[in-house]
Amino acid sequence: MAEKKFELTNLVTGKKSVAEVKSGTLGPDVLNIASLGKDHGLFTFDPGFMATAACESKITFIDGDEGVLLHRGIPIEQLAEKSNFLEVAYLLINGELPTGEQSAEFTNAIGHHTMINESLLRFFNGFQYNAHPMAMLSGVVASMSAFYHDSMDINNPRHREIFAHRIIAKIPTIAAAAYKHSLGQPFVYPRNDLDYGSNLLHMFFAVPCEPYHIDPVTAQALDLLFILHADHEQNASTSTVRLAGSTGANPYAAISAGISALWGPAHGGANEAVLAMLEQIGTVENVPKYLAKAKDKNDNFRLMGFGHRVYKNFDPRATIIRAMCHKVLAKLGKSDNPLFELALRLEEIALKDDYFVERKLYPNVDFYSGIIYSAIGIPPSMFTVMFAIARTVGWVAHWQEMISDPAMKISRPRQLYTGAGKRNYVEVGKR
Ligand code: ACO
Numbered sequence: 001m002a003e004k005k006f007e008l009t010n011l012v013t014g015k016k017s018v019a020e021v022k023s024g025t026l027g028p029d030v031l032n033i034a035s036l037g038k039d040h041g042l043f044t045f046d047p048g049f050m051a052t053a054a055c056e057s058k059i060t061f062i063d064g065d066e067g068v069l070l071h072r073g074i075p076i077e078q079l080a081e082k083s084n085f086l087e088v089a090y091l092l093i094n095g096e097l098p099t100g101e102q103s104a105e106f107t108n109a110i111g112h113h114t115m116i117n118e119s120l121l122r123f124f125n126g127f128q129y130n131a132h133p134m135a136m137l138s139g140v141v142a143s144m145s146a147f148y149h150d151s152m153d154i155n156n157p158r159h160r161e162i163f164a165h166r167i168i169a170k171i172p173t174i175a176a177a178a179y180k181h182s183l184g185q186p187f188v189y190p191r192n193d194l195d196y197g198s199n200l201l202h203m204f205f206a207v208p209c210e211p212y213h214i215d216p217v218t219a220q221a222l223d224l225l226f227i228l229h230a231d232h233e234q235n236a237s238t239s240t241v242r243l244a245g246s247t248g249a250n251p252y253a254a255i256s257a258g259i260s261a262l263w264g265p266a267h268g269g270a271n272e273a274v275l276a277m278l279e280q281i282g283t284v285e286n287v288p289k290y291l292a293k294a295k296d297k298n299d300n301f302r303l304m305g306f307g308h309r310v311y312k313n314f315d316p317r318a319t320i321i322r323a324m325c326h327k328v329l330a331k332l333g334k335s336d337n338p339l340f341e342l343a344l345r346l347e348e349i350a351l352k353d354d355y356f357v358e359r360k361l362y363p364n365v366d367f368y369s370g371i372i373y374s375a376i377g378i379p380p381s382m383f384t385v386m387f388a389i390a391r392t393v394g395w396v397a398h399w400q401e402m403i404s405d406p407a408m409k410i411s412r413p414r415q416l417y418t419g420a421g422k423r424n425y426v427e428v429g430k431r
Contacts, residue, residue, distance in 0.1 A: 004023065019031050020032040024056075057234070061073070064310035124136065133178040140174050172203065188207070218332075221376065225372060229317075229369075230393045241254045254395075270304050277303070303346075318368060339374070
C-alpha cells in the first residue's frame with residue numbers, strides 16, 4: 001500500500017511540513033500530528049476530542065454513520081444472538097473467542113473469585129442507607145487497591161490476569177452488597193453453580209427466609225444487556241480508565257475512576273435519567289410540550305437516551321434492546337407497561353421531528369435498558385451500576401491493551417492558556 005502523507009503549510013510564514021497519515025483496518029485514517037510542535041511550534045486544539053484519536057486499539061470498532069459495532073471484528077448482532085456475557089468478556093480481553101476448554105477455564109476462574117473479603121463488606125456500614133449505589137461502588141472498588149496492592153505488579157502478565165478475573169467476578173458481588181445495604185437486608189453470598197446473570201439476580205433478590213426462583217427469561221435479558229454494554233471503544237469512562245491507568249496507578253483505582261466517569265447523565269447515568277424523564281413526561285399528551293423543551297436552547301431539558309457522540313444513525317444496541325424489551329415485558333405479563341408505551345410514542349414522534357432528524361439524534365442504548373431493568377425489579381438508582389458491571393469488562397480489556405503495549409506513555413494533554421499574563425504578587429494590605 002502506498003504510504004500516505006499530508007502536507008501542512010503555515011500560511012503566515014510559508015513553512016511547510018509533512019505529516020504521516022496512519023490507516024487502521026477499518027474506519028477513517030488519522031493524521032499523526034506528533035511532530036507538529038517540533039515543525040511548527042503548535043499544539044492541536046480539540047476540546048471534547050471531537051476529531052482526535054487518543055490511542056491505537058484492536059478491541060472494538062464503531063461506524064457511527066452506518067450504525068455498526070464490532071467486538072474484535074464480530075458484529076454485536078451476532079454476539080447478542082449467539083454468545084453469552086462471559087464469552088464476550090473473554091473475546092474482548094483475549095482477542096479471540098474461547099475454545100470449549102478455554103471457556104470452561106475462564107468461567108471457573110471467575111467463579112473462584114466471586115466472594116469479597118469480609119472486611120470489604122464492612123465498608124458498607126460506613127455509608128448511609130440512602131447513599132447512591134454508584135458512590136458506594138466507586139468507593140469500594142477503589143478500596144480494593146488497598147487489599148491487593150502488594151500482589152499487583154502491573155508489569156507481570158499473570159498479576160494482570162488475576163486482576164481481570166477478580167474485578168469481573170467481584171463487581172456484581174459489590175453491586176449486590178450496595179443494593180442490600182440500601183434495603184437494610186442481609187448480604188447474600190454468591191453461588192458459583194449459577195451463570196453470571198443468574199448469580200447476580202440471586203444476590204440481589206434472594207433473602208435468607210424463603211426460596212428465590214430465578215426466572216430464565218430475566219437472566220437471559222440481563223446477560224444480553226451485559227453483552228450490549230460490555231465495551232464501546234474510547235468512550236468517556238474507558239478513556240478515564242486509560243488515562244488514570246497510564247500513570248501506572250493500581251488498576252482497581254483506575255476502574256474506580258471509570259465508574260465515577262460513567263455515573264454522569266451524559267454517559268452511563270442516562271439510563272436512570274431516561275426513566276425519571278418518562279415519569280416526568282407522564283402521558284403521551286405531554287410529549288409535544290417536552291419535545292419543545294428539548295429543542296429550546298434556553299431550557300436545559302434534553303431528551304435523555306437520545307443522541308450519541310459517535311452514532312449518527314440508529315445505535316445497533318438500541319435496536320436489539322428494543323426487541324428484548326418486548327420479550328421481557330410479555331414474559332413478565334407487563335406488555336401494557338405505560339412507561340414502555342410512552343417510550344415507543346416518544347421515539348416515534350421525535351424521529352419525525354425536523355430538529356431530531358437534522359441533528360441525526362436517534363435513541364441510544366440507554367433509551368430502553370432502564371425499562372427492562374425496571375420490569376425485572378431493579379430500582380432506577382441501580383441502573384448505572386448494572387451498566388458499570390458490564391462495562392468493567394471493556395475497561396479491563398482496554399487497560400490490559402494499554403499496559404501491555406511497550407510504547408505506552410502517560411496521558412498528558414496540553415492546553416490553550418487564556419488566563420492572566422505574568423504579574424506580580426500583591427501584599428494583602430494593598431489588594
Ligand atoms: N436532546 C435534545 N437535543 C440534543 C440532544 C438531546 N438528547 N442531544 C444532542 N442534542 C442537540 C444539541 O443541543 C446540539 O444542537 P445544536 O447543534 O443546535 O447546538 C446537537 O444536538 C449536537 O449535540 P452535542 O451535545 O453537541 O453532541 P455531543 O456529541 O457533544 O453529545 C450526548 C452527545 C452527550 C450523548 C448528547 O446527545 C446527550 O446529551 N444526550 C442525552 C444523554 C444521553 O442519552 N447520554 C447517553 C449516551 S450513550 C452512553 O453513554 C451509553
